[in-house]
Amino acid sequence: MYCPFCRHSDSRVIDSRTSDDGLSIRRRRQCPECGGRFSTTETASLSVIKRSGVTEPFSREKVVLGVKKACQGRPVTDSDLAMLAQTVEETIRSTGASQIEANDIGLAILPPLRDLDEVAYLRFASVYQAFESLDDFETAIGQLREVHGRLPARPVE
């Protein structure tokens, strides 16, 4: 890529390191012409196919925005949401797909959201899975109870 300072058409990599989450590589570069240093970040492209057929880059911010509404009034912090969005991205990237349907993002959100806050999970699932009646809620709550039955009881705080 061009040097951002002098537009020289070449640059030399002087350092590269993988980010903590392993999803991107940051490279320090130096321009052989003017000596200017700059950084680039390299990530595998991941695009989302929307219902309209339009594709757009995957965005953790959009995941957070999508979930935030369901978390209103719940004890869920911004860093909880950031962690959730990271888990969702890792889940999707681990499938090796470079393109996913918007719908699949919703599916990837459900398990970590269930672990985070069950009320928020029920709200999100009710919208995302288009619950139509109390029966749908009952089924979802029944599934939550089943999960509880398999897990050791949580310590009382």
Ligand SMILES: [Zn+2]
């Ligand atoms: Zn330069």
